[in-house]
Amino acid sequence: MTSFIFSLRARRTAVALAVGTACLAAQAQDASVETTVSVGAGAIDGSKADRAIFGQYNGLRDNSVVGLLGVDYSLRNPETSAWVEFQGANLLGDTRELGLVWKKPGNWKFTADYGELVRYEPNTINTGLLGAGSSTPQVVAIAAGTGNDLNLKTKRAGLGLGFTKIISPALQLQVDVKSENKTGARPFGAFMNCLASTSSTCLAVPGLAVLMLPEPIDANHSQVEARLSYAMEKLRVSVGYYGSFYRNANSTLNPSGPFTGVADPMLALPPDNQAHHWDLSGNYDFTTSTRGTFKLGYTTASQDAGFVSAGPAANLGAKVNTTLAKVGLTSRPMPKLSLLADLRYENKDDQTPLANYNSVGTNRQLSSEKTLGKLQANWQFNSDYRGTLGADYEFIDRGVFTPSSVLSSMVPLRQKTVEGGIRAELRRRMADDLSGAISVSSSQRDGSNWLQGNPGVPGVTKVFYPASSFDLTQTVFMPTLADRQRDKIKLFADWQANEKLSLQFSAEEGRDKFSTPSAYGLQSTRMNQLGVDWGYAVNYNWALNGYLSRSGQTLNQARYAGSVMAFDNTNLAASIGVTGKATSKVHVGGSLTYVDDKSVYAQTLTASAPPTLLAGGGLPDIVYRQTALKLFANYALEKGSSVRLDFVHQHVSANDWAWGNNGTQFAYSDGSTVAQSQDQNVSFIGITYIYKLP
Known part of the structure; x- marks a missing residue:
């Protein structure tokens, strides 16, 4: 497979973008030019621990003083209709942004943007780990709290280029390219199975260890998007392509030292992968009041990075092809009636080769089919009332279970689920200064028979009598597959109390009730929300605003x-x-x-x-x-x-309490701890x- 990666060098790219803008400025002899420059400085108090959350994204975690520099440049040439805009923000900080727009309205447009973002991990790690943040860290056992403090961070640097060309009044081409490098390290961990010859105990249990091992990050994600659009009197159609290319310079994490005495302590990191998507979409006006929409899409995603160590195959060879078809219709057959209908079908075909990666059985292929349907009718009763009725449908077929794969008998599956729901909404304008809406919805999901894994051997068996087939005291029925009743109600009101005061109210309540063959597991969920937003104009010069939720x-x-x-x-x-x-x-x-x-x-x-x-x-x-x-x-x-x-x-x-409670820190097997200042x-x-x- 042919793939490509756009190289990115942060400093060089930023300088090139700024120099390019300066060259454009030299051509602005008779044009209208506006330039604004901002220069400043900022200072922050407190220790690094005090800035842990405040300084996550603004670069103030490690620095007490920061420089501020921004620029906004605009050039308009009335003779050629050329228009150039350049913006730079936070140019001296960790989150610098540069943006360029150069266009000739009605003809073409070129865009370029560059941005950096540094994220500082708010938690501080105390550890004896050597080479933290590399792919070959060395574990050093210490007493909890006696190691060195480690503050991790990740940096993103991205460049984007775009070009739009209006070829004719009916034809337009748009191309966008983005590339982002991400480097640094973030918290990661491992559960190791230690050999007795290396350590008699790990985490006070023979043969087990839990370690804090920062994940080394050095990856690039590049994206390409292109779209050609064509418009006629009644038909509008576009064909598009999207490509995603991910490359990781670190394929494995290879720890050494105490508690890592397994035969092969390597840990896999996110592998290289790529995806290609093509689509054809558009709409057609059957009449002045009826429009149809359509979309056809095809995506192929693959992951074929080679395995580092020997195995049943040289690489996973993963490949998933997804086909999408969608049609819709909107119509206004009567002045007071509007109708909407949508139907969406998605077929996911998992073509990943099967191999014996486990002690018993192969990997699974996760093919599926999904069908979504939607019907909606709106009726304008009068100038004050409008009602909506709708119905929704979802059918999922997860395909036949891979016969050569093994499933735990305690975690049953379901091949098919179907969910249907109805919803209604009533909107009313109660006065010129007051309007509101209430909506209710209800849906129910059920599915096919449960599937139980065959103990110790590949394959599954369809279960007709769950009470006699499952150990209901230990079996876990997944909530995403269980029968479910979902009900929801929403309220909204917009009130202009007077010419100075405006208020918006919103409230929502929702409940889910799950039903499985077992009396255990997730039984129900509930959500609610209440909010008030307001604004008050004291006079021509002063205004107040606020919210409560x-x-x-x-x-x-x-x-x-x-x-x-x-x-x-x-x-x-x-x-x-x-x-x-x-x-x-x-x-x-x-x-x-x-x-x-x-x-x-x-x-x-x-x-x-x-x-x-x-x-x-x-x-x-x-x-x-x-x-x-x-x-x-x-x-x-x-x-x-x-x-x-x-x-x-x-x-x-x-x-x-995940990291500590009542003054007692959680300690990893090597003595590493994680903490954050509570105040x-x-x-x-x-x-x-x-x-x-x-």
Whole structure:
């Protein structure tokens, strides 16, 4: 297979883009030119631990002072209709962006953009690991908390080029190319099976170890997209191509040292892969009130990177071909009635070769067919009322189970599922200043017989009587395959209370109820959301705005031996802001925001619970709270120049028992720990001079 990768060198590309713009500027003798330059500096207080969350993406995790530089250049030539725009933002920081648009309206357009993004891992790793972030790290056993602090980060650098050509009034060609390099390291881990000759115990259990091994990242993702569009009086059609090419310079992670004494400790990393997609889409106007739409697509995705060590095949040779067909119809047969119908079919053909990668059985081929249907009718009762009725349909056929593959008898599958639903909505304009809507929906999913794996041998057996075939105290029926009843209701209102005050209200409630042959597993889920947005114009110069929202999600599951567990997540967010003109030269503003996100893991026991279980418990709560104050002031010095002052204060309180609880850190087998400051306070102040060239 022929593939290609666009090379990218960050500094060279950024300079070339800027130089190219400078050359264009030299041609602007008689054209209209506007140039704005902003220069400034910012400073931040607090330690690196205090900046862990605040400095994730702005480069202020490691730096206490940052330079600010931006440019906005625009050139318009009325004689040739040429138009050039160049923008550069945060050019001295870790998130610099450059963008160029050069076009002749109605004829052609060329675009180029370059951007960088550095993400700093908010958690600090304390470890004795040598060569962390490389593909060959060396594990060194230490006492927990006595190693070196390690702060990981990843960097993205991407270049995009685009060209659009209007060949004729009916024909247009568009081509876009993007390439992004990603380097650095991110948290990763491994569960190792140690040999007794290397370590008598791993994690206090003979033969087992859990290690923190950062994943080395050095990859490129390139994308190509092209589309040719043609329009006639009634028919509009386009043909397109999309290509994705991923290349990873690190195929494996090869740790050494204590706790890695398996025969082959290599860990596989994301392999090279590629995909090609072609499509033909368009629409046709049958009449002035009826339009049909269509789309045909074909995608082939492959992964044929070679295996590092010997195996049953030289490479996986994975290949999945996907065929897509979609048709739709919209019509307005009557002034008050509008209709919509959509039908979508997708066939995924997994042609990956089968081989004996496991001790028993081969890999699985995951072919599937999916059919989606949608019908909708809208009726305008009068100028105030409009109603909608709709029906939705989804059918999934996951194909015949691969006969040579093995499935656990405790994890049954289902070949087919079908879901049908109805929905209704009523919108009303209750007054010139008040409108609202209510919508309800209900759907039900069921499916074919469950499939049970044959114990110890390949293949599956269709189950007609689950109660006698499965051990219902241990079998896991996947919620994505289970019978499900889903109901939802939504409310919305928009109220212009007076000429100064406007409010928007929204509320939503949804419930899922699952049904399987077992009384255990996920039983039900619930979600709800309530929000209010408002704006108030105090006068011509001053305005207030804000929002208040609360959302919740609950998952209830029953476990064997009388344990009932519930996961509850609630999120509360509020904000108030103000903007205004203090004087004719001073523009000020600010906002105060608050976020409270809490996850509760509750456990209760039923009468059937054995006395050995605790009478209560569950897991500790995970709480994240953030309060942020943002203020700005802009002072106009003279025509074309101004000074802007920004101030930000952020307080974060976060605790996650996954890494530690009640002062006790979770320690990996080699003594590595992961931590984040539970209380983080940080303040930032920046000043920027903005000058518009004459």
